[in-house]
Every structure is written in C-alpha cells, then in structure tokens.
Amino acid sequence: xxxxxxxxxxxxxxxxxxxxxxxxxxxxxxxxxxxxxxxxxxxxxxxxxxxxxxxxxxxxxxxxxxxxxxxxxxxxxxxxxxxxxxxxxxxxxxxxxxxxxxxxxxxxxxxxxxxxxxxxxxxxxxxxxxxxxxxxxxxxxxxxxxxxxxxxxxxxxxxxxxxx
Amino acid sequence: xxxxxxxxxxxxxxxxxxxxxxxxxxxxxxxxxxxxxxxxxxxxxxxxxxxxxxxxxxxxxxxxxxxxxxxxxxxxxxxxxxxxxxxxxxxxxxxxxxxxxxxxxxxxxxxxxxxxxxxxxxxxxxxxxxxxxxxxxxxxxxxxxxxxxxxxxxxxxxxxxxxxxxxxxxxxxxxxxxxxxxxxxxxxxxxxxxxxxxxxxxxxxxxxxxxxxxxxxxxxxxxxxxxxxxxxxxxxxxxxxxxxxxxxxxxxxxxxxxxxxxxxxxxxxxxxxxxxxxxxxxxxxxxxxxxxxxxxxxxxxxxxxxxxxxxxxxxxxxxxxxxxxxxxxxxxxxxxxxxxxxxxxxxxxxxxxxxxxxxxxxxxxxxxxxxxxxxxxxxxxxxxxxxxxxxxxxxxxxxxxxxxxxxxxxxxxxxxxxxxxxxxxxxxxxxxxxxxxxxxxxxxxxxxxxxxxxxxxxxxxxxxxxxxxxxxxxxxxxxxxxxxxxxxxxxxxxxxxxxxxxxxxxxxxxxxxxxxxxxxxxxxxxxxxxxxxxxxxxxxxxxxxxxxxxxxxxxxxxxxxxxxxxxxxxxxxxxxxxxxxxxxxxxxxxxxxxxxxxxxxxxxxxxxxxxxxxxxxxxxxxxxxxxxxxxxxxxxxxxxxxxxxxxxxxxxxxxxxxxxxxxxxxxxxxxxxxxxxxxxxxxxxxxxxxxxxxxxxxxxxxxxxxxxxxxxxxxxxxxxxxxxxxxxxxxxxx
Ligand code: FES
Ligand code: FES
Numbered sequence: 001x002x003x004x005x006x007x008x009x010x011x012x013x014x015x016x017x018x019x020x021x022x023x024x025x026x027x028x029x030x031x032x033x034x035x036x037x038x039x040x041x042x043x044x045x046x047x048x049x050x051x052x053x054x055x056x057x058x059x060x061x062x063x064x065x066x067x068x069x070x071x072x073x074x075x076x077x078x079x080x081x082x083x084x085x086x087x088x089x090x091x092x093x094x095x096x097x098x099x100x101x102x103x104x105x106x107x108x109x110x111x112x113x114x115x116x117x118x119x120x121x122x123x124x125x126x127x128x129x130x131x132x133x134x135x136x137x138x139x140x141x142x143x144x145x146x147x148x149x150x151x152x153x154x155x156x157x158x159x160x161x162x163x164x
Numbered sequence: 165x166x167x168x169x170x171x172x173x174x175x176x177x178x179x180x181x182x183x184x185x186x187x188x189x190x191x192x193x194x195x196x197x198x199x200x201x202x203x204x205x206x207x208x209x210x211x212x213x214x215x216x217x218x219x220x221x222x223x224x225x226x227x228x229x230x231x232x233x234x235x236x237x238x239x240x241x242x243x244x245x246x247x248x249x250x251x252x253x254x255x256x257x258x259x260x261x262x263x264x265x266x267x268x269x270x271x272x273x274x275x276x277x278x279x280x281x282x283x284x285x286x287x288x289x290x291x292x293x294x295x296x297x298x299x300x301x302x303x304x305x306x307x308x309x310x311x312x313x314x315x316x317x318x319x320x321x322x323x324x325x326x327x328x329x330x331x332x333x334x335x336x337x338x339x340x341x342x343x344x345x346x347x348x349x350x351x352x353x354x355x356x357x358x359x360x361x362x363x364x365x366x367x368x369x370x371x372x373x374x375x376x377x378x379x380x381x382x383x384x385x386x387x388x389x390x391x392x393x394x395x396x397x398x399x400x401x402x403x404x405x406x407x408x409x410x411x412x413x414x415x416x417x418x419x420x421x422x423x424x425x426x427x428x429x430x431x432x433x434x435x436x437x438x439x440x441x442x443x444x445x446x447x448x449x450x451x452x453x454x455x456x457x458x459x460x461x462x463x464x465x466x467x468x469x470x471x472x473x474x475x476x477x478x479x480x481x482x483x484x485x486x487x488x489x490x491x492x493x494x495x496x497x498x499x500x501x502x503x504x505x506x507x508x509x510x511x512x513x514x515x516x517x518x519x520x521x522x523x524x525x526x527x528x529x530x531x532x533x534x535x536x537x538x539x540x541x542x543x544x545x546x547x548x549x550x551x552x553x554x555x556x557x558x559x560x561x562x563x564x565x566x567x568x569x570x571x572x573x574x575x576x577x578x579x580x581x582x583x584x585x586x587x588x589x590x591x592x593x594x595x596x597x598x599x600x601x602x603x604x605x606x607x608x609x610x611x612x613x614x615x616x617x618x619x620x621x622x623x624x625x626x627x628x629x630x631x632x633x634x635x636x637x638x639x640x641x642x643x644x645x646x647x648x649x650x651x652x653x654x655x656x657x658x659x660x661x662x663x664x665x666x667x668x669x670x671x672x673x674x675x676x677x678x679x680x681x682x683x684x685x686x687x688x689x690x691x692x693x694x695x696x697x698x699x700x701x702x703x704x705x706x707x708x709x710x711x712x713x714x715x716x717x718x719x720x721x722x723x724x725x726x727x728x729x730x731x732x733x734x735x736x737x738x739x740x741x742x743x744x745x746x747x748x749x750x751x752x753x754x755x756x757x758x759x760x761x762x763x764x765x766x767x768x769x770x771x772x773x774x775x776x777x778x779x780x781x782x783x784x785x786x787x788x789x790x791x792x793x794x795x796x797x798x799x800x801x802x803x804x805x806x807x808x809x810x811x812x813x814x815x816x817x818x819x820x821x822x823x824x825x826x827x828x829x830x831x832x833x834x835x836x837x838x839x840x841x842x843x844x845x846x847x848x849x850x851x852x853x854x855x856x857x858x859x860x861x862x863x864x865x866x867x868x869x870x871x872x873x874x875x876x877x878x879x880x881x882x883x884x885x886x887x888x889x890x891x892x893x894x895x896x897x898x
Contacts, residue, residue, distance in 0.1 A: 036184075037184070037187070037190075038183070038185070040188070040406075041440075042357070043818065043819045045443075045819070047818065047820050077184070078182075078183065081183075082183050087179075091182040091183060095174050095179065095182055096174070098172075100175075100178065100181055100653075101407070101653035101654065101789060102405060102652060103180075103182075103653065104355075104357040104407060105356045106181050107182075128827075132827045135827075136356060137356065138354050138356050138409075140793050140796075141789075141793045141794075141830060141834065142827040143830075144788075
C-alpha cells in the first residue's frame with residue numbers, strides 16, 4: 001500500500017502536480033520525481049547549501065524540507081532563473097567573474113545570491129560573506145564568488161535604472 | 165591575429181554550470197535504472213567468516229546481491245593491487261576475507277529503489293572475527309607487530325633513504341642546531357560532489373561507467389583487471405566532475421558499478437545501475453591526506469649557511485597502499501626544501517595501519533615535507549638572528565644546483581625570483597608595530613616558500629596523448645580536439661581549447677572538444693601532479709603541428725595524432741637516494757599576516773600574499789582561482805580541519821563535525837601574484853599551478869603565529885584549544 005500524496009505547487013513559474021511519499025525530502029522530489037537536477041545534494045543535512053532553493057521568495061535548504069510542505073507554494077530553483085534568451089544577471093556575473101570551478105556548489109550559490117539581492121540591492125562585502133556562509137565551496141576560496149555577487153548587484157541595479 | 169592564451173576566457177562549461185544544466189554523475193538518470201548500495205565493513209580489522217544474504221535476497225525489490233565470490237579477480241589498486249574489491253570468503257585472492265579499515269566494501273545490493281537496497285543491505289548477516297587493531301604507525305613498524313597482510317613480513321610499504329655528504333661530521337661546524345618533531349594531520353578532500361556513477365552496457369557491448377574520476381584510462385584498466393576482461397570491453401566516461409583534488413585518483417565506485425552491470429548482463433538483465441554515496445559514505449569510503457610524523461634536526465653556520473639536515477619521517481598509509489609510496493617520494497624530496505644543503509640524511513617510511521587509507525591530495529606529500537623544512541629554516545634564522553628572507557637568500561637553490569639526489573635541478577629554477585618578489589611586494593622585513601590593537605590581540609608576520617614538481621616523479625611513466633582534426637576547405641573552419649584529460653573544475657578543458665586555438669591560429673569558437681571518454685581517446689594521464697596543462701599543451705602542440713603538415717598536403721580533414729613523452733625521470737637509489745626525480749618544477753613564496761587573540765586562541769588571518777611562478781598563465785583568471793582556492797584549502801588544513809579517528813573509527817564523517825572553511829572563515833585578503841618565467845620544457849613556457857600555493861601556507865602561517873606569540877607550533881590544525889594550550893605552556897611551563 002502506498003502512502004503517496006499528491007502535491008500541487010508552482011515550480012519555476014509552472015503549475016505542477018506530483019506524487020510523493022510523506023517522508024521524501026523536497027530535494028528528492030525535485031531531483032528524482034521532477035527531474036530538476038540543478039539543485040545538488042552535498043550533505044543532506046543542511047550543512048552545505050548545494051540544495052538551496054526559494055520557497056515563496058525565502059531561501060531554504062531543500063534537503064531539510066519535505067516535498068509535501070510545498071503544497072500551494074511557489075518554488076524557484078536554479079533552472080527557473082534564466083529565460084530562454086538570456087541568463088539572469090546573477091548567472092551572468094558568475095560567468096564573467098569566474099565565480100565557479102567545478103560548479104557543483106554553483107546552483108546553490110546562485111539561488112542564495114538572488115535571494116540576497118532581492119532583499120538588499122547593495123550588500124556590503126561583509127553582508128555578502130555573512131549571507132553566503134551557509135553555502136560551502138571547496139574549489140574557489142570564495143573570493144571570486146564574492147566578486148560575482150558584487151557584479152550581480154551592479155548589473156541588477158543598472159537594469160533597474162535602465163527601466164526608469 | 166590576437167592571442168588566445170594569456171587572456172581571461174570564460175570557462176567553456178560555465179554556461180551549463182550556472183544554469184544547472186551540467187550533469188554530474190548523480191544527475192544521470194534513466195527511467196529503468198536500478199539502484200545500488202554498498203555494505204561497508206564498519207570494523208577496522210576483522211575477518212569475515214561467512215556472509216548470509218538469505219534474508220536480504222528475499223526483501224522486496226532486490227535484484228542482486230554480490231559478494232567476494234562474485235568478483236572474477238578480487239583485487240585492485242593504483243600502484244599495488246593490495247585491496248580486495250569486496251571483502252569476504254570464497255574469492256580467488258588470498259587474504260581477501262579480511263577487512264583492514266572501516267570503509268572496506270563487503271557486499272553490493274542492487275534493487276528497484278534506493279530504499280529497497282538500503283533495507284536489504286541492513287538485512288545482510290556477516291559473521292565477523294575481530295582481529296587486533298593497529299592504528300599507530302610506530303607500533304605497526306615493530307618487527308613483532310601484527311601484520312595487516314599475512315603474505316608480508318613487515319607493515320612497512322616503503323623506506324626511502326637519502327645519504328649525501330657527511331651529516332655526522334657536519335654538526336661540529338654548526339653554530340646552531342634545531343631539532344623538532346612535527347606532526348601533520350589527516351585531511352579530507354571534501355569535494356562538494358560525493359562519489360556517484362551509473363553503469364550500463366553500451367551499444368558496442370562494452371561495460372560503460374560514467375563517473376567522476378581523474379584518469380579515465382587508469383579507471384578503465386583497473387575495472388578490466390578486476391573483472392578479468394580486456395580494456396576494450398570496458399569504457400569509462402567522465403561527466404561533470406564536482407572537484408577532485410587527488411581524492412578521485414584512486415577508484416571508489418568504478419569497479420563495483422562495472423561488476424554489477426556485468427553480473428546483470430550475464431543474467432540477461434539490461435538495466436543501468438546507479439549509485440550515489442552519502443557524504444558520510446564519501447568521508448568513510450575514500451582516502452585522506454597522509455598524517456606524517458617528522459623528526460628534523462638541522463644545523464647552520466653563523467653566517468646562516470645550512471650545513472646539515474637529518475630527517476626521519478613516518479607516514480601513516482592506512483590500510484592499503486594507494487599512492488603512498490609515491491607520496492612518500494615527494495615528501496622525501498620536500499623534507500629538505502628548495503635549499504642547497506651539502507650534508508643530508510633522510511629516512512622516510514610509509515606504513516600500513518588499520519586507519520583509513522591515505523593517498524593523493526593536492527600537494528602529494530609536499531605540504532607535510534614543506535611544513536617541516538620551512539619551519540626548520542624559520543627557526544634557524546630566528547636562533548641566528550638573521551632575517552628569514554636573508555636566510556633563504558643564503559641557501560636557496562638556483563640554476564645549476566645539484567641537490568640531495570646528486571642530479572642537476574631542471575633548468576629554469578626561479579625560487580629566488582619568487583622569494584624576492586614576495587619580499588619586495590610585502591616590504592619585507594616588516595618592522596612597523598601596530599599600536600591600535602587591543603591588548604589581547606597580537607599581530608605577526610610569516611614567510612615561507614616551496615617548489616613543487618610538475619608531472620609524475622621518480623621514474624613513474626609519463627605520457628600524454630592528443631588528436632586534432634582540421635576541417636574546412638581553403639581555410640580551417642572547424643577543429644576537433646580529442647583529449648582524455650579530466651575537467652575536475654580546475655579549468656583544464658578551457659585551457660585545452662585555448663591552446664588548440666592558439667596552435668592552429670583560429671578563434672576559440674572554432675574548437676570542438678571530445679574529451680574524457682576512453683572510447684574516443686587514448687591515454688592522456690591523470691589530472692594530478694600539476695601536470696595537465698603542461699602535458700596537454702605539449703601533446704596538443706605536437707598534434708597540431710602534424711595536422712598542419714597534413715593540411716598543407718591537402719588532406720581533408722587533416723589529422724594529427726601525437727603522444728608527448730617528456731624526459732624520463734628515475735627512481736631513488738635504495739641506499740643513497742640518487743636519482744633524477746622530476747621533469748620540472750613550479751615555484752612559490754608566501755607572506756601571511758595574522759592576529760592572534762591570546763585570550764580565546766582564535767587566529768585571524770588578515771592578509772596573504774602568494775607569489776607563484778607559473779611560467780605562462782594561459783588563462784590568468786583561472787590561475788588566480790587556483791591560487792585562491794589552494795590557499796583556502798591550505799587555510800582549512802592549518803586552522804580548522806580536524807579529522808578525528810579513534811581506534812580506526814572516523815568520528816567526523818559529516819560537514820557538521822568536519823569543518824571546512826565557509827566564506828566567513830577564510831583569510832580576509834588573498835593577493836595572488838602571477839609571475840611568468842618561462843620553463844624551457846613547457847609549452848609556451850608554462851609550468852603548473854594547482855598544487856604549489858598549497859605548500860608554503862602552513863609554515864608561513866605558523867611562523868606568523870610565532871612572530872605574534874613567541875610560540876612555535878609543530879602540530880596543527882591550530883584550533884583555538886591547541887593555541888591556548890600552547891600559550892598556557894609557554895607561560896606556565898610544561
Ligand atoms: S544538501 Fe542540503 S544543505 Fe547540503
Ligand atoms: S566550485 Fe567546486 S565546490 Fe564550488
């Protein structure tokens with residue numbers, strides 16, 4: 001007998017319904033059930049941030065949430081940032097500043113950066129480092145990630161000004 | 165035509181990686197795949213009397229359970245096949261019934277879902293006979309110690325000796341002698357991507373394993389050996405690799421995945437098999453950086469010339485050999501540093517214990533040796549009252565120097581240049597006093613330098629293959645590069661493309677790369693030993709030259725295939741250590757500034773300058789990234805990362821208790837200074853960079869802590885408890 005439940009939510013702007021066991025993590029649902037493998041598993045216990053996603057614009061570790069908890073919620077993963085034609089400014093900034101090496105941590109950092117810049121358009125270096133302390137990177141030493149966030153903030157501010 | 169090298173180029177895989185499209189091994193899915201879990205030994209030393217899989221086999225969803233008796237040739241290893249693929253009775257390998265560390269693999273469970281595999285794994289009954297556990301390498305070296313391998317009469321894997329000059333006779337000429345015992349810790353690679361992979365039979369009937377590794381052809385060879393197949397029957401592909409740092413140089417899931425697929429294939433089941441290790445399985449299941457005990461006695465004359473160095477060191481190799489003998493060679497070399505010392509005696513041992521195996525990790529024995537050597541030089545300078553940079557000036561090697569191995573250093577020795585540049589840029593010697601600090605904060609400055617080999621050492625065969633196809637009519641329109649080198653995140657594939665474009669004189673966009681698939685390439689060697697850009701560059705240049713010749717003679721597509729074989733190195737003489745150890749070196753110097761809180765023991769690294777001679781920076785932004793990344797890994801090694809292993813059990817197998825640096829734990833400023841003194845053997849003059857900046861960091865930081873507190877720490881990580889203990893001892897005595 002299966003205990004599976006139906007969950008309906010919005011993921012990356014699309015209305016989605018999927019089946020999940022009540023004990024399955026959101027990360028498993030995203031990756032295994034929905035095929036959204038951009039979010040990574042690095043620890044499965046909330047210590048690395050590789051699974052960072054946004055739920056109703058709040059940054060969370062998808063490995064620490066259950067799939068059933070997103071019923072009726074709005075989820076954004078790394079796959080939901082770029083539109084068909086262009087990268088999100090945060091992604092563009094990571095490419096330009098070489099804010100990645102192996103790239104395994106990168107989706108988590110990009111989602112976390114978007115969450116930061118949505119709240120605080122001009123973070124200081126300390127604010128950036130503090131905000132990103134939940135995301136581990138073993139390759140870069142973080143300097144180029146911090147630079148990427150700075151450039152992303154500039155690009156997003158420029159885009160806003162361009163609109164005015 | 166503008167240059168394609170020496171310029172910042174965005175990495176070719178960046179777009180896929182920022183959008184989440186890049187597929188790492190765990191991202192490879194197929195609707196009919198099966199899932200595999202491994203039963204690990206969980207005991208540091210024990211014999212398996214029997215394994216009962218009856219109950220497990222009847223669990224719902226279980227497809228297969230494999231044990232030692234299912235492995236055709238139950239042994240593997242990169243240098244020495246001393247490790248069973250699966251531990252248990254009934255295989256053809258003597259001693260394969262014995263687990264020698266907690267991470268030995270006992271049984272494989274293949275099932276419809278991961279949950280079913282876990283459930284069945286937990287239902288496997290193993291009848292164990294515990295054996296004496298030996299975790300201290302000094303104990304393990306004793307002649308009457310219990311042997312890890314019945315077939316051996318010693319647990320010593322390798323003993324390297326250097327005998328140059330007359331050390332005993334030299335002590336009397338020394339004004340000062342410094343004797344210290346250093347201890348360096350384990351280090352876990354902690355690449356963000358835990359081991360994972362998928363295996364299947366490809367359309368040509370080959371067992372195919374897609375996995376994160378460092379050397380497709382070596383992995384292919386090891387799989388073929390264990391399965392009793394020819395290499396042509398095995399294919400290894402690297403998808404995106406989530407960091408490696410030496411930690412994927414030895415295989416992890418490769419052979420067991422292939423074994424499962426082969427077994428299913430023979431049973432007529434053609435479904436892919438997937439495995440994903442948890443973080444804990446990763447930390448328990450793969451090797452670590454070797455802990456070393458290093459006893460160093462060095463003496464110098466009053467003018468600062470170092471007259472003699474005597475070093476005895478013991479490396480804990482853990483349960484299997486892995487690359488221990490090679491790492492030991494490099495530590496042997498590093499233990500007397502980049503100095504011209506007339507009288508040298510080194511005895512270096514790598515020893516089996518029931519700890520987790522030790523093996524390759526960025527620096528490969530270098531950080532351990534360099535920590536002792538650089539600390540010795542800093543202490544001698546301190547005792548003599550000579551500035552540490554001046555002390556180095558009086559002892560460093562230069563072109564034409566003949567080292568302790570009685571062979572001339574490869575041309576292009578630039579250790580003096582990097583030291584001078586680092587001293588110059590940091591206004592060394594630093595004399596100003598910072599009066600603004602609160603009374604509990606002590607500031608200090610430290611300096612160290614190092615060399616690191618580029619390419620395999622001590623006679624290990626070195627070669628690198630490339631093939632280039634030039635397509636087009638009158639102009640070259642498209643170039644296909646075939647190369648086996650692994651992209652682990654270091655940016656190798658991007659520089660391959662740059663170097664190909666440069667050699668062909670075409671835009672980067674014209675280059676198409678076919679890489680890291682054993683079926684499409686020949687052996688290009690591993691992503692290790694800071695070798696890949698150097699070796700690949702030489703092989704690409706060779707292949708392009710041949711292809712261009714064929715292009716001239718109207719061949720379309722014009723093809724060039726080339727195997728670069730560098731100058732042959734030689735192994736250490738067993739009595740004297742005489743040899744030609746390395747092809748060439750890269751050189752580095754670092755200055756570190758710290759503030760030590762003497763009340764809390766907390767160390768804040770305020771500023772790091774790393775000056776690296778890379779010969780030629782093909783992609784400067786990536787080179788800077790290598791330097792920054794290496795410094796931060798070394799920072800974790802020196803201050804934070806504390807792998808706890810008790811009686812062979814690892815107690816820190818999560819990121820919650822094995823701490824690696826976050827964005828808040830890193831040096832406040834890292835300045836990467838890139839120097840470009842051509843290496844005569846390097847393509848476009850380049851050397852290597854990946855490991856070099858790791859080496860001087862621990863000794864430079866510890867010298868800075870000494871400058872701040874007056875205390876020499878001969879052991880790290882410098883967690884606050886250790887710092888406070890050191891301060892208490894110096895104030896209140898032992
Ligand atoms: S996988 Fe979720 S925090 Fe590491
Ligand atoms: S780029 Fe490899 S972990 Fe961050």
